[in-house]
Amino acid sequence: MESGSWSAEAEVVAGGAADDSGTGAVDDTGTDAAGDAGSGAGGGGTDADVVRLATAVERFTRVLRRLTAPDGMSLTTVATLVRLDDLGPHRLSELAAAEGVTQPGMTQLVSRLEREGLAQRRGDPADGRVVVVEITAAGRESILRRRRERAGKLSGLLADLPAEDRAAITRSLEVLDRLAGRLSGPPAGSAG
Structure with missing residues (x-):
């Protein structure tokens, strides 16, 4: 990104304030x-x-x-479900480390997700002594519902942008996905 290359519209969308005073x-x-x-x-x-x-x-x-209506899910809850959906089953300790919470805190969160039918614990097929957490179909649907809701509202915001700004956003998606993937890959110590 080159300094000073944002359009005035993008600067307003990003919340910045241009200095036209000289x-x-x-x-x-x-x-x-x-x-x-x-x-x-x-x-x-x-x-x-x-x-x-x-x-x-x-x-x-x-x-x-x-853009998302309140649904009682914390950011950590959503991030945990997304991680399970994107990267598959994890040990509790891996989830806690990845989401920056304590293991007891993650245990409580996973217990709540289990009660709500959004995640479940099961034995690790590679090591029967280990328990892993995985997302359920209901958990996956919850994530998809949130994404669809945001996408619908975001679509309205994007429609107000000039075509060249929408094209620039589209071009940046692959790079942003790649960058995010570098930081959200399998946690240290997992086989994946």
């Missing part, structure tokens, strides 16, 4: 009106570009959360 004031991303700041960040753009990306992702995450 004063060189610095915005909340650490860049001035000309987009100048910092030095390179490991070849991934300037430091300011990386901060802008992080800020935009944070803002867009908040937008996505608002």
Whole structure:
């Protein structure tokens, strides 16, 4: 992403504020009106570009959360179900580490998911002494329902963007998926 390459519409969607005053004031991303700041960040753009990306992702995450009607599921609950759906069965300790919660906390969460029919525990076929957690059909449907709801609402937001902005978002999806995949692969110590 090149500094200063966002359109005014994308800047508004991301919640940023352009500085048209010519004063060189610095915005909340650490860049001035000309987009100048910092030095390179490991070849991934300037430091300011990386901060802008992080800020935009944070803002867009908040937008996505608002696009989903409250359903009683915490972010950790949803993240756990998505991990089980995307990567298959996990040990409780792996889930706890991956989601950044304590093992007792994950045990409580999985017990609740079991009561609600969204996940289940079973023996690991590779090691009968080990118990793993897997998503159920109802859990998978819950995730799909949330995604469909968000997609419907997001579609309305995207429709308001110019075609070139929608095309830029579409082009970025493969790269963002690849980047997210690097961070959400199988947890350390698992065979997968």
